[in-house]
Amino acid sequence: MSMLVKKATRDSYGESLVELGKEYNDIIVLDADLAKATKTIMFKEAFPNRFFDCGIAECNMLGVAAGLATTGKIVFASSFAMFVAGRGYEIIRNSICYPNLNVKIAASHAGISVGEDGATHQCCEDISLMRSIPNMTVLNPCDDIETKQLIKKSIEIKTPVYIRLGRLATPILNNPDYNFQIGKGVILSEGNDITIIATGLMVYESLIAENMLSKIGINARLINIHTIKPIDQKIIISAAKETSCIITVEEHSVIGGLGSAVSEVVCENSPVPVIKIGINDIFGMSGTASELLKHYGLSSENIFEVVKDSYYKYKKDLYFI
């Protein structure tokens, strides 16, 4: 797996915009002085007349996006996750989601892997904020292939979409012929002992952990959830029924993110223990991305340990041995 090619999902986003810009004349892209970082600069260079830098004014950018969408434009608005989902929350809620407008909010630099910039820029609450708003679809792709497909698919649904993108280069793990569908989880590894449900950057770490587990005889089911909302209830309920326990893994707070979304489904349909690996209700700090991921328990080694311990703790036939 070390041979995998790496690419940041924000780069995939920039490339997608350029491709889609050729196909759709109505695509307008907005940014708030971070075009070089969010990669909307690629679209700016290709279609300068359809790109508008709103300056460091995210709230206005989101309102402008809403206005453009009322006239039939397909709008992509980008900044860092912190400044759109965080600062722009209320504009997203009231000006974009309430009128149910065709605005795609592509937020880069999400999660702890932002790294050196530290806690002020490490948004680990965006999934929680965005998925609680009615009419919003929340996507969190894990690699280049998934990002490109979901950006394209997001245009087909003419309602608000939040797309979470990372700063860090991530291994391309999906097959090029992989067919992404909004709202459908993907089983990356069939297994009936225990289930790992991961999203975004954590899918790759979980894949490594799953390999390590298989070497000690634990067959974990690994599910990639790229659509946090609407969540794939079917795939989660099956996992709850067929395996002893579910471990969720996300580069996000354990409050309100993937782990919460999975728990909501499991609690109502088929209760089993759900162990959440994520940021444990604390602020991050400066450091390299890999140091931080390790520090906060988001490494493959820690996922392996938690899954292994949970497996022995909740093993269905433990009492009968």
Added chain:
Amino acid sequence: MEKKIINQLKMLACKVRIGIIEGIYSAQSGHPGGSLSIADTLVYLYSNILNIDANKPDAFDRDRFILSKGHTAPALYAILALKDFFNYSELFTLRKINSKLQGHPDMNKTPGIDMSTGSLGQGFSAACGIALSGKISGQKYKVYSILGDGEIQEGQVWEAAMFANHNNLNNLIAIIDYNGLQIDGKVKDICDLGDIKLKFKSFGWSVYDMDAHNFESMENTFQTILNNNTNKPTAIVQTSVKGKGISFMEDICSWHGIAPNKSQYIDAIHQLEHELDKLEEELLCLC
């Protein structure tokens, strides 16, 4: 402006004010003060300025109107009803469950509403987006937006003001309803706006004055604006009286967001109907 035309506009404004009071009294909640202060402006815009058709409320090339001070929706609903966008009887359902007429404007529920607003400062940014779209697509439509004076305390308004100037949105006309009052008191006592005209000028806008309760003043201002070939966005600071048209509500802060009780309602309607009768008599003399 012909006296007869002015008289007709005044009569329509009276009817809008009656509609405001009927709606808010019926709901037993809402914002009469700021609704009454923009009533004349809405009458002028919807009668003389906006290129719109009640039969085609979604026409792509129509002018847009964004009520950024969305809490004064009762005034907008009244003019839309009187201009046949929907039935006048709907006004009595204001703020009631399952009504077309929400407490704040909803573009998906009410015909003639171009943007859902209510959270202050946000409608103005959307107006900028609609104006920008017109420029990108080479459309001739104009975008009009009314903001409250208290509303421009919101930082987002000034983000939008910068954006509009930077993008030469000369198809955008903002009207600031300067009635001097906000919920907690006088604007100058809560958080003084300073010189509003100077502020917009320094943000690169063309700025004009207007008397919000004088149709000739409106006509003069709009004629100047529409004949002015500028590449800049336009701001009109209209001096208005909160609660205008109902003696006991005029310039009284506490009428910002409460409904009249029964005797106040009867008094208010009586005053407006009396004014309407007077205008009708004047009209007969003019004909």
